[in-house]
Amino acid sequence: MSSTDKVFAGSIPKLYDEYLVPMIFAVYAEDLARRIAARSPSVLLEIAAGTGAVTRAVAAVLPRGVRYVATDLNEPMLAVAAQRQADDDRITWRQADGMALPFGEAEFDVVCCQFGAMFFPDRVKAYGEMRRVLKPDGTFVFNVWDRIEDNEVTAEATAALGRMFPDDPPRFMIRTPHGYHDKAVIRSDLERAGFRDISIETRTEISRAPSAEYVAIALCQGTPLRSEIEARDASRLQAATDNVAEAIRTRHGSGPVEGKIQAIVIEARR
Structure with a gap:
C-alpha cells in the first residue's frame, strides 16, 4: 500500500461525500444498516466511518436509546460526518486507528466497518482488535469491494488513466479498494483473529450517476486517486x-450513467 492510500484530506472529504457516497456507497450502507438493526444492538462501534454514509443509514433505523461510537483514522472525514449529523446526540465521533482501538474489552454488541478493511496494513491484527472490543457472541459486520473487473465504471476509469500515464499508471483502485476480495483469504484472516460462524456473500448492485463528468470527479478528485494523479503531474488533474x-x-x-458494482459482505461472531 502506498503511503497516500489512506490519506483523505484537503478537498477529498467533501467531494467524497457529495459525489462518491451517493454513487457507490449509499446502497451498501443501507444493506449494512439492515443487518445491524437485525442484531438489535444497544452499544455499537463503527470503524472507518468516513463521512458517515453508514452512520446515517444505521442511525435512521436504530432506536433512541442506542449508544453509537463512530471512528475514523482521518479527522477531516469525521468532521464532515459530524457536521452532517450534529443534532444526533446518540453518536460520539472519535478519531481512532482500527489497528489499536482506544476501548476496553467487551464493550460493544456490534462492530461494523464499510469498505475499510482493505486499508488495514495488518488485517489479522485489526480483526483481533475488533474481536477484543466485542461482547461475547457479539457480531462484526463489514464489507469490502470485489474485483475491479466486477465494478464497471471504476475499471473504466482506471483503464483511461493507464492510457494517460502509460509509463506509470495510477493503480490505487486496483491496489487498495479492490485489492482484498479473495473470500478464502478473508475467512482465514478472521479465523486467525479468533472469529467463528463466518458468513461471506457476494452482493451485486447498480451504480448510478447523473453524468460521466460526475463519475470522473467522484473517482479522480474524491478519493486518494487524486494524490496519485498529482504525484505524476500536479498540473494535469x-x-x-x-x-x-x-x-x-x-x-x-x-x-445518466449506470454500471455494475459488486461487493463482498461478511458477518462473523466473536
Missing part, C-alpha cells in the same frame, strides 16, 4: 478528470 469523463461517456453515453 483536470485533464485526467476530463479523460476519464470522456471514457465513461464513450461507453455509457452523454446522459
Whole structure:
C-alpha cells in the first residue's frame, strides 16, 4: 500500500461525500444498516466511518436509546460526518486507528466497518482488535469491494488513466479498494483473529450517476486517486478528470450513467 492510500484530506472529504457516497456507497450502507438493526444492538462501534454514509443509514433505523461510537483514522472525514449529523446526540465521533482501538474489552454488541478493511496494513491484527472490543457472541459486520473487473465504471476509469500515464499508471483502485476480495483469504484472516460462524456473500448492485463528468470527479478528485494523479503531474488533474469523463461517456453515453458494482459482505461472531 502506498503511503497516500489512506490519506483523505484537503478537498477529498467533501467531494467524497457529495459525489462518491451517493454513487457507490449509499446502497451498501443501507444493506449494512439492515443487518445491524437485525442484531438489535444497544452499544455499537463503527470503524472507518468516513463521512458517515453508514452512520446515517444505521442511525435512521436504530432506536433512541442506542449508544453509537463512530471512528475514523482521518479527522477531516469525521468532521464532515459530524457536521452532517450534529443534532444526533446518540453518536460520539472519535478519531481512532482500527489497528489499536482506544476501548476496553467487551464493550460493544456490534462492530461494523464499510469498505475499510482493505486499508488495514495488518488485517489479522485489526480483526483481533475488533474481536477484543466485542461482547461475547457479539457480531462484526463489514464489507469490502470485489474485483475491479466486477465494478464497471471504476475499471473504466482506471483503464483511461493507464492510457494517460502509460509509463506509470495510477493503480490505487486496483491496489487498495479492490485489492482484498479473495473470500478464502478473508475467512482465514478472521479465523486467525479468533472469529467463528463466518458468513461471506457476494452482493451485486447498480451504480448510478447523473453524468460521466460526475463519475470522473467522484473517482479522480474524491478519493486518494487524486494524490496519485498529482504525484505524476500536479498540473494535469483536470485533464485526467476530463479523460476519464470522456471514457465513461464513450461507453455509457452523454446522459445518466449506470454500471455494475459488486461487493463482498461478511458477518462473523466473536
